[in-house]
Amino acid sequence: PSGGGKTTLVKLLLRLYDPLSGCILVDGHDIRSLRLESLLRNVAVVSQDISLFSGTVAENIGYRDLVRGVDLERVRLAAKTANADEFISSLPQGYETYIG
Numbered sequence: 001p002s003g004g005g006k007t008t009l010v011k012l013l014l015r016l017y018d019p020l021s022g023c024i025l026v027d028g029h030d031i032r033s034l035r036l037e038s039l040l041r042n043v044a045v046v047s048q049d050i051s052l053f054s055g056t057v058a059e060n061i062g063y064r065d066l067v068r069g070v071d072l073e074r075v076r077l078a079a080k081t082a083n084a085d086e087f088i089s090s091l092p093q094g095y096e097t098y099i100g
Contacts, residue, residue, distance in 0.1 A: 010045055040064050052100035057088055060099060 011017060012024055015036055023030045031039060041064075053060055061078055062070035075095060079085040091097040 007047075007049065010047070013043060014045065015039060037068065054100040056093075056096050056098055057091065058095040061095075 012019060013031070015031065018032060023032065025031070026034070026039075053063060058070050058072060058075045059066065062072075062075045072095065076085060079088055079095075088095055088097075
C-alpha cells in the first residue's frame with residue numbers, strides 16, 4: 001500500500017542512507033559492516049519510481065559500479081538493452097550529459 005515504507009526500505013538496503021537507530025541484518029550481519037561493493041553486487045532493484053543522482057547519464061546508469069569506476073561498455077550495453085542508446089546518444093554530450 002501507499003505509505004507502507006517500501007521505498008524507504010529499498011533505500012536503506014542499498015545504503016543510500018543509514019538508519020538513525022537500530023540496524024538492518026542480512027544473514028545475521030549488520031549491513032553497515034559489509035563492504036558496499038559486495039552489498040551492491042548482490043542486491044538488485046527494479047523500481048517503479050525514477051531516481052536521478054547528481055552526475056552524468058553514464059554515472060546514473062552505471063551507479064552500481066561507481067565504487068570501482070563506471071565501465072562505459074557495460075553502460076552502453078544496458079542502454080541498448082533498454083532501447084535508450086539512440087536517445088542518450090542524441091543528447092548534447094551523450095553519455096557524459098550532466099543530469100540529476
